[in-house]
Amino acid sequence: MERRPYFIFGDVISSVxxxxxxxxxxxxxxxxAWPMPAAMLAGMFLGMALCIPIQTACSLLFGAFExxxxxxxxxxxxxxxxxxxxxxxxxxxxxxxxxxxxxxLPILAFTYAANAMLAGEGR
Amino acid sequence: xxxxxxRKKWDDAARGFDFMNSRGPERRWGPxxxxxxxxxxxxxxxxxVGTGLDIQFFPPQQDVVGIxxxxxxxxxxxxxxxxxxxxxxxxxxxxxxxxFADDTFDQAYTSCTFxxxxxxxxxxxxxxxxLKPGGTLRMFEHTGSRWFPFNVMLQMMNPIARKFGPDIxxxxxxxxxxxxxxxxxxxxxxxxxxxxxxxx
Numbered sequence: 001m002e003r004r005p006y007f008i009f010g011d012v013i014s015s016v017x018x019x020x021x022x023x024x025x026x027x028x029x030x031x032x033a034w035p036m037p038a039a040m041l042a043g044m045f046l047g048m049a050l051c052i053p054i055q056t057a058c059s060l061l062f063g064a065f066e067x068x069x070x071x072x073x074x075x076x077x078x079x080x081x082x083x084x085x086x087x088x089x090x091x092x093x094x095x096x097x098x099x100x101x102x103x104x105l106p107i108l109a110f111t112y113a114a115n116a117m118l119a120g121e122g123r
Numbered sequence: 124x125x126x127x128x129x130r131k132k133w134d135d136a137a138r139g140f141d142f143m144n145s146r147g148p149e150r151r152w153g154p155x156x157x158x159x160x161x162x163x164x165x166x167x168x169x170x171x172v173g174t175g176l177d178i179q180f181f182p183p184q185q186d187v188v189g190i191x192x193x194x195x196x197x198x199x200x201x202x203x204x205x206x207x208x209x210x211x212x213x214x215x216x217x218x219x220x221x222x223f224a225d226d227t228f229d230q231a232y233t234s235c236t237f238x239x240x241x242x243x244x245x246x247x248x249x250x251x252x253x254l255k256p257g258g259t260l261r262m263f264e265h266t267g268s269r270w271f272p273f274n275v276m277l278q279m280m281n282p283i284a285r286k287f288g289p290d291i292x293x294x295x296x297x298x299x300x301x302x303x304x305x306x307x308x309x310x311x312x313x314x315x316x317x318x319x320x321x322x323x
Contacts, residue, residue, distance in 0.1 A: 065313050
């Protein structure tokens with residue numbers, strides 16, 4: 001379990017950045033003209049693609065897989081959920097970003113919990 | 124991927140390797156790597172040395188032979204090897220075809236290596252061949268995950284990861300067993316993705 005404040009701060013910032021960026025872009029790109037399944041699929045893949053440069057930058061400062069895993073999961077899920085929501089109702093960019101952050105932080109908590117469960121174990 | 128293509132990929136990556144890895148990843152893993160390398164003793168084989176970032180974590184006064192199949196990586200590793208308080212010989216060599224006699228080394232170390240060796244089982248068989256009977260293999264590696272959703276995400280990311288660097292889905296503990304190592308112990312460092320593996 002990571003206990004160094006610098007890296008915990010880095011993990012939080014990375015997940016917030018990934019969620020906010022992906023959520024904002026999906027809210028800007030997806031409109032009610034999109035069929036929902038297409039919007040969700042596009043959101044997931046575009047979210048991942050958008051996250052790659054952000055993740056590369058965050059990895060330089062905060063670590064490799066510990067940063068990549070929550071950021072990529074955040075971008076996939078935030079992309080999918082915000083795109084789905086934006087295909088149903090018009091969504092302001094700021095609201096999309098907020099949705100992304102609200103998805104990213106629980107995902108980070110989930111990866112911390114999963115890591116605590118798996119730490120030390122091996123096969 | 125062929126060995127020549129893999130060599131070219133890592134030669135190309137050498138220039139930006141330290142920039143990408145020397146701050147975040149190495150600082151994050153630094154304490155663990157120091158602990159990982161601490162049991163070094165006897166004639167030690169380090170595969171693959173890369174730009175030598177890991178040398179800072181070696182305990183002093185060791186006798187190490189480090190190899191890499193990327194000449195550009197080795198060029199960058201040279202000053203770090205020269206500054207080490209001990210002996211490090213660097214050689215340009217392919218992990219799948221080691222130019223050492225059987226039973227040469229007491230210990231072998233790898234650090235994020237077997238994500239990139241084109242034929243990992245062949246490379247591990249070679250490692251086993253050059254280790255003395257009773258010698259130990261210690262690995263700090265990232266692997267695929269068997270847990271959802273991490274396994275799905277790594278599978279989706281892998282085509283991009285492989286284009287610019289390592290394979291992120293390999294089952295390295297299984298490869299170690301397939302190569303003939305008997306006593307294989309695994310300790311997870313991050314999820315079941317970053318792991319320390321010890322085998323004899």
